[in-house]
Amino acid sequence: xxxxxxxxxxxxxxxxxxxxxxxxxxxxxxxxxxxxxxxxxxxxxxxxxxxxxxxxxxxxxxxxxxxxxxxxxxxxxxxxxxxxxxxxxxxxxxxxxxxxxxxxxxxxxxxxxxxxxxxxxxxxxxxxxxxxxxxxxxxxxxxxxxxxxxxxxxxxxxxxxxxxxxxxxxxxxxxxxxxxxxxxxxxxxxxxxxxxxxxxxxxxxxxxxxxxxxxxxxxxxxxxxxxxxxxxxxxxxxxxxxxxxxxxxxxxxxxxxxxxxxxxxxxxxxxxxx
Numbered sequence: 053x054x055x056x057x058x059x060x061x062x063x064x065x066x067x068x069x070x071x072x073x074x075x076x077x078x079x080x081x082x083x084x085x086x087x088x089x090x091x092x093x094x095x096x097x098x099x100x101x102x103x104x105x106x107x108x109x110x111x112x113x114x115x116x117x118x119x120x121x122x123x124x125x126x127x128x129x130x131x132x133x134x135x136x137x138x139x140x141x142x143x144x145x146x147x148x149x150x151x152x153x154x155x156x157x158x159x160x161x162x163x164x165x166x167x168x169x170x171x172x173x174x175x176x177x178x179x180x181x182x183x184x185x186x187x188x189x190x191x192x193x194x195x196x197x198x199x200x201x202x203x204x205x206x207x208x209x210x211x212x213x214x215x216x217x218x219x220x221x222x223x224x225x226x227x228x229x230x231x232x233x234x235x236x237x238x239x240x241x242x243x244x245x246x247x248x249x250x251x252x253x254x255x256x257x258x259x260x261x262x263x264x265x266x267x268x269x270x271x272x273x274x275x276x277x278x279x280x281x282x283x284x285x286x287x288x289x290x291x292x293x294x295x296x297x298x299x300x301x302x303x304x305x306x307x308x309x310x311x312x313x314x315x316x317x318x319x320x321x322x323x324x325x326x
Contacts, residue, residue, distance in 0.1 A: 071087075
């Protein structure tokens with residue numbers, strides 16, 4: 053095949069890596085001329101005709117539906133990144149699916165949180181639940197008690213407008229990022245339930261939600277007014293957790309040598325603020 057059949061090349065390679073026993077079919081590699089599944093077997097598992105699947109591999113059919121791509125991806129047991137790549141090769145834009153263990157933070161990521169002793173670091177889930185936090189982040193969020201959903205904190209907690217000195221900008225960012233996640237994970241019940249809850253609880257949320265704006269949680273500044281440490285100004289960077297779609301690592305750092313840096317050191321138990 054020539055280089056202009058990227059979709060077919062990908063399908064053939066993925067098919068070669070799946071043995072019949074991997075997908076519950078009888079038989080193995082013995083007696084097969086090539087490794088992996090036969091085209092006819094993929095067609096049966098994906099619910100399409102053998103001729104249609106053959107045309108996909110041969111490049112004679114280049115516009116499969118999302119339903120067909122989903123079915124083939126399941127047949128090949130593709131990881132989320134490979135599934136998204138298959139969508140792109142088919143000219144489609146995939147909806148992302150959170151992992152079944154979406155609320156479990158990998159032990160290596162937990163250790164990474166503690167590698168930021170003088171920063172506020174925490175992991176957010178797709179519905180903006182704080183899944184893990186280091187000591188500084190936990191201290192900054194302590195005024196909100198046991199509530200760990202950041203969207204719920206921002207729009208329903210009575211202390212939110214006091215602790216977040218620049219509440220309007222932060223709240224708008226939360227709405228825009230939550231709408232982005234709602235589009236990335238359209239079947240996520242936790243996100244849709246949270247949106248319905250906040251829509252009923254907050255007129256301001258309703259207003260901003262209806263403006264249809266979307267934006268990621270990228271670099272941003274946050275100003276906390278902490279009851280013990282005082283005013284703490286942090287610049288946050290956000291990183292997607294590649295092996296846990298929907299999870300994000302946020303790390304907030306103060307300006308070196310500033311009053312905020314001394315406050316963070318105090319929260320970390322390293323030194324008292326000057």
